[in-house]
Amino acid sequence: MASSSASQGNGNALRLVALLLCVMFIVDQAAAAVVPVGGNTGWMLGNKFSKLSIKSKDQLLFKYPANVHDVVQVSGADYKSCNANGQTRRSGYDQISLGPGTYYFICGVSDHCKQGMKVTVTVS
Ligand SMILES: [Cu+2]
Structure with missing residues (x-):
């Protein structure tokens, strides 16, 4: 029993x-989430970006008119100086998976980076 x-x-x-x-x-x-850079308005001039924190299982999404902007993954130094030297994405809907670390993205078109189209992404 x-x-x-x-x-x-x-x-x-x-x-x-x-x-x-x-x-x-x-x-x-x-x-696990798709995190749009710049929220609903997306990757555009006039939006505030600066810093974003995501998890490695999340996906980063850059959404923008492809004939107006692009997305360039750059080094920390090139991020500071807005030097668009790095892997460039131009689809207008770039979904990116990243491992843990710190990443820097800028818009390589004209002076958009200097106008604020730049974002630091921390992945944990
Ligand atoms: Cu741009």
Whole structure:
């Protein structure tokens, strides 16, 4: 009798652990997000960018008219001086996955970077 009750207790504990794992998985999935740079208005002149923090499971999204802007991934030094030297994206809808670290993006068109189209992204 006592042993039967104990094994039932183990079964319940296993079910609880399984349920918790499912919930953790679902919560983890839900937490992964597409983070638009500049919010709903996107990558554009006049928007405030400066710093953004995301998780490595998130995706960064640069949304902009492709005939007006671009997105250049640059070094910290080139970020400061607005030197558009680096990998350039031009699709108008650039979705980017990044590992943990610090990344610098600027607009390479005309003087847009000096006008504020630059963002530092910290990925944890
Ligand atoms: Cu631009």
